[in-house]
Amino acid sequence: MLNLIAASAYFLVIHFGVSGTRLRDALVARLGPGRYRGAFALASILGLVWKIYAFRHAPAVPLWGIVLGLRPAAYVLVFIAFLFAVIGVATPSPTRVGMESKLAQGPDIARGLVRITRHPFLWGTALWALVHLIIDGELAALILFGTLLVLALGGTAAIDAKRRRAFGDQWAQFAAVTSNIPFAAIAARRNRLAPALREIGVGRVLLAIVVYVVAFYLHGRLGLPLS
Numbered sequence: 001m002l003n004l005i006a007a008s009a010y011f012l013v014i015h016f017g018v019s020g021t022r023l024r025d026a027l028v029a030r031l032g033p034g035r036y037r038g039a040f041a042l043a044s045i046l047g048l049v050w051k052i053y054a055f056r057h058a059p060a061v062p063l064w065g066i067v068l069g070l071r072p073a074a075y076v077l078v079f080i081a082f083l084f085a086v087i088g089v090a091t092p093s094p095t096r097v098g099m100e101s102k103l104a105q106g107p108d109i110a111r112g113l114v115r116i117t118r119h120p121f122l123w124g125t126a127l128w129a130l131v132h133l134i135i136d137g138e139l140a141a142l143i144l145f146g147t148l149l150v151l152a153l154g155g156t157a158a159i160d161a162k163r164r165r166a167f168g169d170q171w172a173q174f175a176a177v178t179s180n181i182p183f184a185a186i187a188a189r190r191n192r193l194a195p196a197l198r199e200i201g202v203g204r205v206l207l208a209i210v211v212y213v214v215a216f217y218l219h220g221r222l223g224l225p226l227s
Helices: 002-016 022-031 034-058 068-089 101-110 120-136 141-177 193-222
Strands: none
Touching: 002 034, 002 141, 022 068, 022 141, 068 120, 068 193, 101 141, 120 141, 141 193
């Protein structure tokens, strides 16, 4: 279990201690954007592999146990999580790595799922992690999925802070018509739901369904918990 705790701590440190901070800005200035992204991606991949290995070898320490009664709801919530994550990846947004320059397009870049939240992938990841954390009900799952939940939610704030420092007024214009929390901008009438649904399109929804079905199939084949 200590190995999983160490892996989770490492994963949080490299993200909250580097990404989105002024240390990150200094590293980018020293290494250049491309080399920094490559180094950070490698560090993140190594951390993720470490976490998965540690999780698979962690001892079983039951807490509240597997909540079988919530499985039907879990399938629905995980599907929603896949919609947010997959459609988010397939939708251009200045909050994604390498797309920061799109802020020059002004508020018009907020289209599709970005009208609902400017961090769709991270909110999808957060929902996915939360469902697994609740359903699996053991200590290793709490550490693994709890870390991913904290990272996803904290990542939205970190990205906002990073973009705000780097792009100032351009970011302010984009943030004025979007929201971090899903549907908050729409509820505040700073954006609208109807065009978001039209702009998402059938193709992105079908892609999310395919990815969900494949993931569900592999889940069973690999004998993973849950969900």
